[in-house]
Amino acid sequence: MKVLRYIIFISIISAFIGSCKEEPKKVIKTEPIGFTKEGELTITKQKVDTLIAKLDIEFAESEYETQTGLMYRKSMEDHQGMLFIFSDERMHSFYMKNTEIPLDIIFLKADLTIASFQENAQPMNETGLSSQVPIQYVLEVNAGLAEKWLLEVGDKIAYNKN
Template identity: 60%
Template structure:
């Protein structure tokens, strides 16, 4: 009989201590949340692009990063914190067709220039809103898409019919 009382005491003591240990660990885990810091994506100059204005023969020179792989086309300027005024991203597609872009995970407001196979600007989407997932169509066949900081298309006085060259 006294053996059963000791076994019950030991059992309840272990049960109590085990419960305390479990509760303590559950609450301490919530306080130890790890913050995962995203790696900063920096601009990588892969070429130079010139915009040729038809109206006054002005040329605008830009350093460009080129998106010509499926991964680059899917991510574009997503997750970037900023981009210099003289920098841009040029998307180069294999075919010329109507394009649809959106601003998912894109922190920088942009002007999007749609450019045909002849390297002539055919349409714009200006002052796009960061993180907006609405479709931004080209409304005309495009082989190239150039993304620059929002407001620059107006600042530079760009128009449909202006052209680009790049290397």
């Protein structure tokens, strides 16, 4: 009888220990978010009307698109950008939550002239980056391009949709 109790006891302990094992973690595979060219944009100098840059752009117009922006992207080419279009001219603030690439954020007035810009916004930083003045558009490009292009307040953009 002692042997039977011992076998039952060992069986219960073994079953308990076996049931405490962690199941392997499931890996959820996500598809990378790619760039979709929806239009083209040019940037020109304010005084001499000289072309500074020509970009392929995606548009962020809906509330979801403007809230998500370039979040979760792994990279972006230097000839690409995202143009945010708001319904009216007012103060705006952007942050880099869930954004994995450093960006230059270019704030534009309703007349499509550069009002201000934030250079080298750091990935994953949730600090608000203010437009400093009322604006209606925002252009996001790879960090370092504003300096490379020698952008200035007053430079102008033009865009078209495909």
